[in-house]
Amino acid sequence: MESQKKLRVFVRSPDLVLPSRALTLAPDLTLRRLKLAFLPQSLLSQALTIDSLYFSLNGKPLPDDSSLAAAGVPDFSALTLRLRLRGGGGDGGATGAESRDCYLNMYAIKKPDKVDPNETRLSKWTTCALSAEPLSPPCVIDRLGNLFNKEPLVEALLHKKLPKEFSHVRGLKDMIPIHLTPIPSAAVSETKFQCPITGQEFNGKYGFLAIRGCGHVLSVKALKEVKSSTCLVCHKEFSDMDKIVINGSAEEVRVLREKMEEERGRLKVRKEKKVGACLSGTKHANDEKGGILDNGKKDGRAKRFKAVDVMPTHATKEVYASIFTSSKKSDFKETFTCRSLPLGRN
Ligand SMILES: [Zn+2]
Structure with missing residues (x-):
């Protein structure tokens, strides 16, 4: 059967400093079972439980209960067994029940293996x-x-x-x-x-x-x-x-960090200004056009003022309004408070 075709998987664990292994596995094998098979029994203790480790594929964590096939592990893929260092909930891993010794032990294991700079x-x-x-x-x-x-x-x-x-x-x-x-x-x-x-x-x-x-x-x-x-x-x-x-270098990173924070500061100020401008236009706080228009006029009341309200008695409404509106009258997408909407349509 096609689904029973064995998967050739390369398993490694840089966190545990275990030798990498190439394994041929049944696709219905769960990742939890694979963990048990891969880990030397001697390494597991009360401190380092099976749950403090997880498999990842291309940087993506895989759920323990899932089978290789269900987790989408392809043939000839490389699985990495990782130590869950960041618990704290949500990931279903760290329960808080493990003692801190678990992590301390891990470092103790890692230390003798001098890392080549x-x-x-x-x-x-x-x-x-x-x-x-x-x-x-x-x-x-x-x-x-x-x-x-x-x-x-x-x-x-x-x-x-x-x-x-x-x-x-x-x-x-x-x-x-x-x-x-x-x-x-x-x-x-x-x-x-x-x-x-x-x-x-x-x-x-x-x-x-x-x-x-x-x-x-x-x-x-x-x-x-x-x-x-x-x-x-x-x-x-x-x-x-x-x-x-x-x-x-540390110094170069420090300079980059400063640059980043400076840029973020500038952006924040700009954003706040924009939000402030938008908020002063009552109905269209989220309408950017309203905000800009309002900002340009400097006076919120001017926006709601309609020229036709004070139209001379014998003037044609449309003609009179056209004095105050932009010559381009085709854009009807604007909101009713915007200048470019022909006032004659109000
Ligand atoms: Zn270039």
Whole structure:
């Protein structure tokens, strides 16, 4: 039967520092059973329960009760067994009953395994900062220069599951789409991208900047050597403000954070002004046109005043009104308080 076709799945668990395994599994196997099969019994304790772990596929958490088939695990996919660090409800995982020892133990397990700084650096440049999956377009950066695959980031944002370290990503506008230039025939190397100008590899050894606006990612060297205020790839103009350092130093990130907060402050002031203007127009608080019109006249009462109310006795209503309305009379979509609606129709 087709549905009983075995699935070949690669299971890994960087959180637990367990060896990765390639398994052939029945599609009706539940993820909970797979967990039990994958985990060495010795690792489970009162502190580290089976529920403190979950599987994810491409950064998306999978429910324990679901079978591989129901969870949509395709043949030849890579599952990651992750530690639920962020409990606190809603995810059905952390119950609060687990003791803190669970987490402390995890760190105790992790510590002896010294992390190679080169590997950490490389992974920052080759994997998504959220899902840890290899970078694969469409990719985005946040305003601090962290790299992401777009899908897991959007998913986490939608379900309000972004970890604290990325809490500055508040909406889609905080995701800057980027275009990474692939290295042709990069099958062997772990680095898949490069600078389109200098050919420097996107592996953390060289500085890279993303240009907000067009999203092209160029090496610092290329931008320095070819002094230009237009993108070297698409020739779109950009300013210094549009440059975002990717995976920058602590100092560079601090500068980016300041820039972000300053921009948000400016936006907030602008929004408040707009809302204030809209609110002063009584009936059309949400009507932008009303707000702008009102703002332009500086006097809320002027808006409700109709010229025909004080029309000279022998004047034709329409002609008289036309003095005060715009010459373009065809746009009837406007609200009745707007100037461009022919007053003759009131
Ligand atoms: Zn460009």
